[in-house]
């Protein structure tokens with residue numbers, strides 16, 4: 001994230017952030033670190049209203065965000081009770097009783113001019129290759145609770161190629177970022193925003209009025225008020241594009257419980273009969289929740305199901321959360337930017353919401369309005385945001401659509417529903433010749449699509465013909481070799497708990 005030098009005093013100098021959840025404090029921390037002197041950053045939050053209190057699993061790009069702030073990784077891990085995350089395990093998605101991991105890392109190696117996966121597809125159909133999970137360290141290590149950071153000096157070994165993200169306590173992360181932002185001059189006001197004041201001449205937001213009577217004036221506003229979308233939705237009237245016809249889940253129960261069993265470096269998503277349950281192991285507790293479709297299951301049943309599937313004693317009452325999947329029509333409108341849940345909601349199946357906060361901020365840096373608002377910049381910002389949201393949406397829908405489950409009305413609905421054309425094209429391409437095409441800079445790369453499409457039971461009819469350039473016996477040997485090397489590497493890896501204790505002075 002870099003910003004062109006400011007040559008004169010910025011026109012939009014006073015930046016007001018409404019809301020102090022993960023989005024608000026990530027924004028304050030990023031802006032107070034990255035903007036040159038001359039800007040004022042003022043955040044308003046209400047302890048009485050509180051935050052959504054979930055959002056604990058991330059994807060690897062979060063490391064770039066923390067690095068841009070200059071955070072020390074071990075310090076961050078201790079402060080937020082974080083654990084490492086190498087991927088997500090999906091249980092009961094394709095069929096009851098099946099499981100696969102969507103890992104963050106690479107697979108095997110390329111064979112000549114075709115990717116590893118075509119060679120694997122070729123051998124797999126003849127029963128000459130084992131499960132895909134065996135060919136990546138990121139999908140082999142987590143089930144054994146093994147973790148270590150990559151050792152770049154071991155180039156050529158899978159141990160040099162371990163990818164990870166974090167699972168952390170969202171409240172502790174916000175508090176950590178708050179300290180960071182306040183040390184860099186960000187101001188904070190406590191109180192409920194009771195009125196959003198707009199300029200008579202052009203309707204732009206000019207100030208927030210708090211219940212104390214305090215009025216906070218600003219030139220540019222970040223709406224981080226969560227699903228309330230107090231500025232962007234309620235005040236400026238920018239609506240949500242509804243995606244509930246593709247993503248029927250609209251509620252969740254969330255509850256933390258005591259840790260149990262080995263500390264797994266992965267999130268688990270277990271499908272139930274009308275939704276799915278997350279399990280996010282942190283150092284000090286495990287986060288759990290049941291995301292479900294209220295059209296197919298009532299609240300009480302959904303809550304009971306969650307409580308029955310906890311693997312430790314609950315540490316609080318279960319909380320109910322309602323949401324609507326969709327995207328705000330414009331993320332940036334006039335002098336207001338929606339960051340976080342105010343900008344849209346996609347269920348946390350692939351842990352993408354915190355990432356969307358991060359990219360909103362990176363994009364803001366790219367299009368920063370230091371010379372005043374510019375219609376072309378705003379349009380481009382919104383176009384990029386729309387593309388990003390829609391492609392992540394497609395990837396999440398894939399988990400519901402690509403299933404053989406027919407054991408409940410929910411799964412029958414999902415299996416039979418029409419999906420966006422952009423997703424259908426990806427499914428068709430994969431099912432014909434195993435091709436996966438990543439367009440522009442969409443978030444999920446080929447290997448992510450491969451793992452989920454394969455894990456959910458999609459079977460390509462063919463594979464890339466160039467895979468046959470490698471003699472079959474040679475390919476079989478190579479795949480067996482990759483599998484053995486990975487298994488040996490996993491054997492020498494420490495458990496995550498041992499690694500945290502030794503390298504992060506945590507636990």
Ligand code: FAD
Pocket residue numbers: 018019020021022023024044045046047049050051052053054055056057058170191192193194224225226227228230252254289321323339340341342348351352353354355
């Ligand atoms: P909030 O946390 O709701 O914060 C809103 C802020 O605005 C609060 O400080 C509140 O006090 C303030 N506010 C609101 N109204 C007013 C007012 N009138 N006056 C003053 N202040 C006000 N994301 C992931 O990346 N990974 C996950 O694993 C994940 N799991 C999730 C599970 C569920 C069930 C849900 C619903 C979401 C999940 N998310 C996840 C999303 C993640 O929780 C959010 O992206 C993240 O917490 C950011 O939320 P926020 O800051 O936008 O909103």
